Amino acid sequence: MANRSQKRQSAKHGFLKWGIPALVVIVVAAGGFLFYQHQQTKKAFASDLKEARQLVLYNPLANTGAAKQLQDKLPGTGDKTTDAQLKKQLNRKDLEALIKKAKTQLASANDTQLAKQHSLAQKTEKKLNDLKNKSNFPDESKASVTSLTDLSDTYYNQKDAVGLNVSVAGLQSLAGETSTLIQKKTAKANALAKAASTGAYPSLGALRGDLPYGAGVILIDEMDGGPASKAGLSTVDDGGWDDSNVIVGINNYPVKSSVLGNDSMDNAMKQIPLGSTATVKMKDGSTHNVKLNLSHNDVNTNSMQDFKNPDGDTDTDIDFGASGYSIRQRNNDKEIGMVITSIEDDSSISDSDLEVGDVICRIDDYTVGTEDSIDQITSDYSDGDTVTVDYVTKSGHLKTTDITLVEY
Structure with missing residues (x-):
C-alpha cells in the first residue's frame, strides 16, 4: 500500500513539477500565436486598404462599376473614419474580391483611355509640327513642343492613361497658344511667347475654379487691389455664383477652364500684352473692362495668406x-x-x-x-x-x- 501511495504522490508531484509548467507554456504559446495571427490579419487588412486607396482614391478612371463601389466604401475628404472602424464595417474577403474586380475594370478603362489620348496626342503633335514650319512660329515655343512630345511618348510607353492626359492637355494648350501667336508679327509673337514661358503674362489676381464640363470659370477669391478687385468682378465668397459672375471669354478668346486647354483663361492671358485693358465677358452677356497691370509672377510672389482657403480647415x-x-x-x-x-x-x-x-x-x-x-x-x-x-x-x-x- 505504501508503494502505491508513494507512486500516487510521486505522480502528483511529477504533474505539479512538469505538467502545470508545460500547460502554462502551451497556453502562453497559443495566446502568442493568436496574438501573432491577429497582428498579421491587422497588417494584411491595412495593406488591403492601402492598395484600395492607391487604386481608386482620386483616380479619374474610377467612375463606374467595381472601382466606383470600392471608392465609395473608403472615407472621403473630411471623413474621420479610422482603419479600425473600417475593419468592423468591411468584410476582408469581400474587400479583396472588390479590389480584384476594380483592378480588372481599371486596366480595361486605362487601355481605352490610352488609345483615345494617344490619338489626340498624335493629332496635336502633327498640328504643332506643321505650325513649327511657319516663319512666325515663336522660337520660345520650339523647345516646349519637343519636351511635351517626349513626355507624351513616355506616358504612352508606360501605359499611363492619366499621365498621357496631362501631356495631351499641355500639347493642346501649346497648340492653341502658338496658333494665335504666329498670326502676329514675329517680334510681338516672340515677346508674348517669352512672357508666357517666364510667367510675365497678365493675371486677374484671383483664385479661380472651373465649372464642370467647360461651362466657364468662377473666381473664388481676389487679391486686394488686384485687377479683378478693381474692376468689380464678384467672387463666390460675395454670395454664391450665377451667370453674372461666370467668366466665359476674355477679349475674343473663349474661356472654358482656368489653366490648360485651347480655351483656358491662361491661354487667353498669354495672348495679351501686360498693361493692356481687356474685356472680360460673363455668361449672362455682361462685360467688364479690366486693366491687366499685374503679372502672373506678381501674384505668385504674394503671400498665400492674401487669399482665403476655399476648402476651409x-x-x-x-x-x-x-x-x-x-x-x-x-x-x-x-x-x-x-x-x-x-x-x-x-x-x-x-x-x-x-x-x-x-x-x-x-x-x-x-x-x-x-x-x-x-x-x-x-x-x-x-x-x-x-x-x-x-x-x-x-x-x-x-x-x-x-x-x-x-x-x-
Missing part, C-alpha cells in the same frame, strides 16, 4: 505648401493633376525641386487632382516622413522627387 497638421489649380480630364469632370501657382515659405516643398508652374501628378502613387486631395493623402503621414512626388515641369519634363514632410 483640413484634417491634417502637415504643411505641404502647394497652392494651385486642377487640370481636368476631357469629357469627364475629374481632376488629373494640380498646377502649382504658389509655394508657401518654410513648408514641406519650399526647399524642394518643385517650382511654380509644375504639375503634381502623384504622391506615393496616389493620384493628385486638388489641394484637398493633397491634404487628404498627407493626413496619414507624420512630421519627418518622406513621400515620393511624381510631377511634370512647366517645360514638359517628367520628374520624381522625395519630399520630407513638415508640420505647421
